[in-house]
Structure formats: structure tokens, C-alpha cells
Amino acid sequence: xxxxxxxxxxxxxxxxxxxxxxxxxxxxxxxxxxxxxxxxxxxxxxxxxxxxxxxxxxxxxxxxxxxxxxxxxxxxxxxxxxxxxxxxxxxxxxxxxxxxxxxxxxxxxxxxxxxxxxxxxxxxxxxxxxxxxxxxxxxxxxxxxxxxxxxxxxxxxxxxxxxxxxxxxxxxxxxxxxxxxxxxxxxxxxxxxxxxxxxxxxxxxxxxxxxxxxxxxxxxxxxxxxxxxxxxxxxxxxxxxxxxxxxxxxxxxxxxxxxxxxxxxxxxxxxxxxxxxxxxxxxxxxxxxxxxxxxxxxxxxxxxxxxxxxxxxx
Numbered sequence: 001x002x003x004x005x006x007x008x009x010x011x012x013x014x015x016x017x018x019x020x021x022x023x024x025x026x027x028x029x030x031x032x033x034x035x036x037x038x039x040x041x042x043x044x045x046x047x048x049x050x051x052x053x054x055x056x057x058x059x060x061x062x063x064x065x066x067x068x069x070x071x072x073x074x075x076x077x078x079x080x081x082x083x084x085x086x087x088x089x090x091x092x093x094x095x096x097x098x099x100x101x102x103x104x105x106x107x108x109x110x111x112x113x114x115x116x117x118x119x120x121x122x123x124x125x126x127x128x129x130x131x132x133x134x135x136x137x138x139x140x141x142x143x144x145x146x147x148x149x150x151x152x153x154x155x156x157x158x159x160x161x162x163x164x165x166x167x168x169x170x171x172x173x174x175x176x177x178x179x180x181x182x183x184x185x186x187x188x189x190x191x192x193x194x195x196x197x198x199x200x201x202x203x204x205x206x207x208x209x210x211x212x213x214x215x216x217x218x219x220x221x222x223x224x225x226x227x228x229x230x231x232x233x234x235x236x237x238x239x240x241x242x243x244x245x246x247x248x249x250x251x252x253x254x255x256x257x258x259x260x261x262x263x264x265x266x267x268x269x270x271x272x273x274x275x276x277x278x279x280x281x282x283x284x285x286x287x288x289x290x291x292x293x294x295x296x297x298x299x300x301x302x303x304x305x306x307x308x309x310x311x312x313x314x
Contacts, residue, residue, distance in 0.1 A: 016044045019111035028061075028103055029071070030178020035061040036071040037083055037100060037177075047074050050093030051085070054101020055241050055309070058186040060179045061100065098309070099186055102193040103173040109197060110170060116200055117167040121156050124148055125210035128199045143207050146199040149188035149305070166196055187294070187307045194292050233259070233304045235297050241309035245286040248306075250297050252278035260298045263308070265291070285310060 020026070020041040029036030043051075051074065062082035064071050072079035080087055086094045095101045110117050119126070126146045129139035155162065155172065162168035169192060175181035176189060200206075233252045240246060250259050261274040261282065271293060276282050278299070285293075290312040297304045 013044060013048075015112060016048060016108055017041065019108050020044075021111075026107060027071075028100060028107070028174055028177055030174065030180050031071070033179045034064045034069050034071065035082075035178045036064075037061055038071055038073040039104060040073065040075070043074050047093065051095045052101055052104065054095040054098050054104075055091070055311070056084075056096035056098060057240075058099030058102070058190050058307070059097055061097070061177050063179075098190055098307070099173065099177055102190055102197065103170065103177060105197050106166075106170055106173065106193050109200060110166065113200070116196075117165060117170075119166045119196075119200075119206055120164060120209065121148065121153060121166065121169060122164045123209040124150055124153055126195070126199050126206060127208040127210070128204040129207045131203050131205055137205060139205060139207050144199075145210070146195045148192045148195050151184065151188050152192040155184055169193065169196065185305065187305050190307050191292075191294050191305075233297055233299050233302045235295065235304050235306045237295070237306055237308055240307075241311045242285060243311055245283050246295075246308055247281055247283050248295065249281050250276060250278060252299055252302075254278060254299060257299055262296045262298070263288075264294045264296065 023041065025038050025040045027036050027038050061072065062084075064079070064082060072082040072085075074085070074093070077087070083100060084096045086092055086096050095104075124147060126148070127143045128146065129143040130141045132138040132140050152169070152172075153164075156164040156168050162172055172181060172184070173189060173193060176184060176186060233250070235251070236249050237246045238249075248261065250261065252259065257278065259276050259278060261276055263271040263273075263284065265271055271288065272284060274282055274284065285308065288310045290310050293308040293310065295306050295308055297306075
């Protein structure tokens with residue numbers, strides 16, 4: 001169920017249909033780069049719950065090299081590989097690109113709120129609360145903190161073309177999907193969108209923010225710093241998403257130095273901490289509830305992040 005701008009309580013399908021308004025389609029990605037996916041209003045009734053929730057890693061959309069260069073869309077199965085969309089099996093039709101599926105979800109949330117787009121992302125942490133009733137604006141219960149990756153805050157506040165609010169975050173996501181922006185880690189962009197989608201889910205409202213703890217840098221400094229960290233230390237998880245557990249491999253040329261591994265939920269709370277050696281494997285996650293987690297590996301001053309998705313068993 002969802003709550004629309006006029007406080008009406010709607011089914012999920014009604015919620016999404018009303019988000020389109022008079023529009024019949026919305027484009028995600030970048031048309032000029034021929035990396036884009038078009039979601040049509042007619043897809044909502046029959047296909048949206050085949051597409052969502054998404055799965056798989058996040059990535060930019062593939063280039064459409066076939067005339068008339070109209071990108072990917074659900075009705076044309078021949079374009080599914082660009083997204084990609086699962087072509088066979090029990091999950092046929094599911095979007096296998098978490099960056100696209102999360103961007104679609106964020107777009108729906110923005111279209112159904114008069115205030116979400118203007119929420120400032122000038123600071124790292126948002127504090128939100130439930131309302132007495134949908135649209136009342138009166139918070140109740142204990143507020144919850146939601147931490148946004150600092151690298152995304154830096155990009156949105158780094159003097160780029162992006163506004164430092166949720167509208168700017170949506171533009172950044174579309175630029176990454178469309179291959180326009182290559183300066184951010186997709187895993188951290190995914191975490192930022194997950195934070196927004198959860199922080200304001202079910203009519204939650206903003207009640208406060210917390211200041212950033214480090215000096216803002218420009219986009220080029222961010223890119224250089226992240227490239228340096230990425231070259232020194234890297235991680236991979238298999239399988240991911242997972243029903244049971246994750247096998248994490250941490251790679252680094254500094255083999256004699258220990259690596260600290262920390263798992264966080266989307267509210268920034270530590271779920272588990274481990275210490276391991278470079279180029280070794282650890283298994284974790286069997287006791288985790290279904291949801292999205294961020295695993296952080298730290299070796300000295302070098303940090304790498306990876307998104308983990310735990311899915312419920314069938």
C-alpha cells in the first residue's frame with residue numbers, strides 16, 4: 001500500500017499508475033548515449049511485478065546499436081539484454097540490474113510526493129519519523145537515522161551540475177545508468193537510493209539531519225581518491241544476491257597486512273565485524289534477515305564497499 005500526495009490510500013498498482021499522471025512513459029538512462037530504458041504506463045498493470053523487485057548487480061545500461069535506436073523496453077524481448085532482463089526461467093522478466101530497479105523505485109517515490117525531491121542532501125544523515133496519519137505532517141514514535149555514503153554527498157555538493165537534494169540524486173542515477181557519469185562507485189549510489197527509499201517509505205517524514213564530518217571535495221578529487229582505493233583493495237561476493245550466505249573474497253597486493261571487514265545495514269548500524277588476510281575468503285550472512293547490506297573492507301587508509309542482497313528462501 002502507498003500514500004499519495006492527496007493522502008489517499010492506494011494499492012501498489014494504483015499508486016504507480018497515478019505517478020505517471022498524464023504521461024504515458026518515462027525514460028531512464030541517457031537517450032543521447034543510446035543507453036536507456038523506457039517504462040510505459042501500460043506496463044504497470046501486466047508487467048511491473050515481473051520486473052520488480054530487481055536483482056543482480058548494478059550497472060549502466062547497454063548501448064543500443066540497432067536502428068532506430070529506441071533503447072530497451074519491456075515489450076521488445078530483443079532489447080532485454082541491454083538492461084539486462086531475465087530472459088528465461090521462473091524469474092523471466094525480472095530486471096537484473098539493481099541500479100535501474102532502484103532508480104525506477106526512486107522515481108515513483110518522487111512522483112508521489114510534493115516534498116521529497118527538495119529534501120536536502122547537504123549532510124550525511126537523515127532522521128525520519130512516522131506520521132500520525134499519511135499527509136498530516138505530525139511525527140510520532142521514535143525517529144530513525146539513515147546514513148548516506150559520504151562519497152555521494154560529496155558529488156552532490158561538489159560544484160557539479162547536480163542539485164544537492166533528492167532530485168539531484170535521481171539525476172545522478174540516470175547519468176550513471178546512461179554512461180554520462182563515471183566518477184562514483186555504483187555500490188555507494190545504490191546504498192544512497194536504498195536509504196532514501198527506506199527513509200521515506202510508508203509516509204515517513206524528515207525531522208532532522210546530521211552534519212557531515214569531513215570537508216567537501218570536488219568531483220575530480222573524489223574520482224582520484226576512489227580510483228586509488230579501488231586499485232589497492234577490492235572485494236567480490238558469491239553468490240550475490242543469496243538465499244543462504246555469502247562467500248566474500250578480499251583482494252589486495254599487501255598480503256602481510258590484515259583487513260578489517262564490517263557489515264552494515266542501511267541505517268548505518270554494524271551487523272558483524274571480522275578480521276581477515278588479503279586474498280582470503282570468509283563466509284557470512286547465514287543469520288541475516290532478508291534485505292540489503294553494505295560490506296566494508298578496510299586495510300590501512302584504504303576502504304572498499306560492496307552491496308549484499310539477502311533474499312528470502314522460496
